[in-house]
Amino acid sequence: MSTSRGARQPTIKEVAGLAGVSPMTVSRTLAGGRNVRPDVQERVMAAVRELGYYRNENARSLRPGQPSGLVGVAITNLANPYYGNFALGVEEVAAEHGRRIILGNSGEDAGRERQLVSDFIGRQVDGLILVPTSGDAEHLRPERLGEVPLVLASRRVPGLEVDTVLLDDVGGSYRGTVSLLEAGHTRIGFLGNRSSVFTGARRYAGYERAMLEGGAPIDPAIVARDQQDVAAASRAARAMLELPDPPTAIFSANNRNTIGALREIGRRIRDGLPGPHPAVVSFDDFELSELMPVPVTIIDHDAQLLGREAARLLFARLDGSADEAARTVELPVSIEFP
Amino acid sequence: MSTSRGARQPTIKEVAGLAGVSPMTVSRTLAGGRNVRPDVQERVMAAVRELGYYRNENARSLRPGQPSGLVGVAITNLANPYYGNFALGVEEVAAEHGRRIILGNSGEDAGRERQLVSDFIGRQVDGLILVPTSGDAEHLRPERLGEVPLVLASRRVPGLEVDTVLLDDVGGSYRGTVSLLEAGHTRIGFLGNRSSVFTGARRYAGYERAMLEGGAPIDPAIVARDQQDVAAASRAARAMLELPDPPTAIFSANNRNTIGALREIGRRIRDGLPGPHPAVVSFDDFELSELMPVPVTIIDHDAQLLGREAARLLFARLDGSADEAARTVELPVSIEFP
DNA sequence: CTTGCGATTGGTAACGTTACCAACCTACCG
């Protein structure tokens, strides 16, 4: 009787034996069949099917210069739907180029990122796509990466001149803040990341510029710049909304902070606290934003497109432009009014 | 002058040469250093650092029986945040076991899934974790997979006896529907997937049982079972809400359908159409559900936990229980009232 | 019938690593 467990993977030699040809002929057939007689190809393919043979891609890429067909991708936070979409964009373009992605979650930890990159290189990835952490980036220096091209997404790393895909963080934040000023708000709170996070600095810069140009004072009491998760964002929003002079609007520099702020605003509405409740501008879209109890303006962008663009830069470099200078693509954002 | 591009990856021989030892000693040092003199280990590690050497994991796993340290993961839709969290759960547990994941998006296409699995096996993955598509599953039969263990998540495949992690779809849907009946609703619409999708069938079964037991008639006019995306779900919701006798509540069997339904309800509220607007029960959580303009009951579960559990089953099988019968874990769901 | 050319096929070596075995060295015991 046959057991439920299958057998060892067959090798090319066994296929060759069954088909009555040499391993070379099997290899050639699988590589497209150039200079192999059609009837021989038939026999080989029959043997392949019969044995359930899969070419060993690792052995294949052992030969130097042979691409492994793998792209290493490290993300800071896969739980964030934004990065899920980013990964999907990378995956799609990689698949179009016949590549797979190896995915790792760095969790904003530079040490973990370093491990991931080591492992990726050890697996002979053809390229790396990272959303870099804000920590030490010694492990990303060109001399450490050898010939493996690197593309950064979302964030730049100081001193590292590599292909990079960014969003128009400054412009988007500026325009978002301006829309609040134009609506008559002058007391506008800020929720975001600290300056050491690349996007944190850029998005604050856009807010700051709009406020300065609009003649609106920036009150440190309603600027909170160190929330990484929803719970912390809620607490920060609560603190500023409980002030004697709370902000009339809140600029939120990312997804997590927006959710946190809206959760707090929702709680205040449910608890019957007196309004008016603050308007919100959010850098990053989220589903059903149009159903929120306060008007939410979205600074929208396409994470999947960001991923696709990062992958395109990588494959452009793999397909020839190896020696050209590093390129930066800055993707536009759009503003969606409530 | 030094160019910005790094050099070829050094091999173990070059490290050995620089350290003045044999490749074997380098290999042993990197494998933990058993039976290598400490001063020699020092010299080896210095050479490793100097040259920027990374062990070639592909060559390493060439030897049969050696694990590759890779787990192949295929997801039906990575854009869905639910699956992003699933992937994260798998990634975390895999990382705890020193493994990486290779990720592919099948997009509900069985052919694409087959390609992904072929590629994964060709890369000598230690195991596979799939959210299977509903199509032909010939490529998942044990004789096709050889020795590679497979874990299914979210959905079962008919006729395939392998380790599986499921949600309590039937129970959750039943309890969710009962909560609507208890609130006095009898005309309850259904939005979900068709029966050929495993969860589509199970979640409908829970709804059906609750309706039958509650003596509420099931009207085919308010049962829509073929929406894969948000736009289709919106259209289906619109169709049933425009009936002369619209449902007073809607049971939505997943994330995408919930968003679609709520978008349509929001539109009707904004357009000033007369209510009452339907209550919603949603299988799958989403952020800020508590801020919706109609009460939303959530049948909640933890996608990340589902991923972790799937990975645990896989590693349990890799770590010994290879010959035991297939196990199924059914994770509970919780009901969150508005 | 010979020659030559292109198409087809096979043998060998190499990719980078580690298991296995053999050789060596050291130190301690008798």
Next chain:
DNA sequence: CGGTAGGTTGGTAACGTTACCAATCGCAAG
């Protein structure tokens, strides 16, 4: 001081594949 055990090191072969070259085949032209 010889013997031996254990710790340390190196050589060889093999993992599965494909590039390169050599060999063979078929066929058409002379």
